Amino acid sequence: MRKMYLNKIERTKLEIEMLDKELEMFMDKELLFQFDNVDILKSIERKLKIKGMLLSVLLIPKRFIEK
Numbered sequence: 001m002r003k004m005y006l007n008k009i010e011r012t013k014l015e016i017e018m019l020d021k022e023l024e025m026f027m028d029k030e031l032l033f034q035f036d037n038v039d040i041l042k043s044i045e046r047k048l049k050i051k052g053m054l055l056s057v058l059l060i061p062k063r064f065i066e067k
Contacts, residue, residue, distance in 0.1 A: 009058050016051045019044055 023044050 005058075009055070012051055012055045012058060016048065016055065019048045019051065023048070 023041075026041060026044065
């Protein structure tokens with residue numbers, strides 16, 4: 001169970017990293033100013049927020065598992 005928990009943390013960190021890269025690519029191409037792409041940007045930001053909250057919840061009991 002400990003290994004599954006730590007894998008979930010690592011997978012969540014990887015998903016956040018991929019969303020960050022996707023957001024950077026989106027901003028680099030300056031597609032933000034096209035109205036069709038605003039929904040995509042909002043979707044990425046929402047996913048990042050959710051994954052960030054999930055990661056913060058997952059990291060709370062990690063210190064108890066590592067002992």
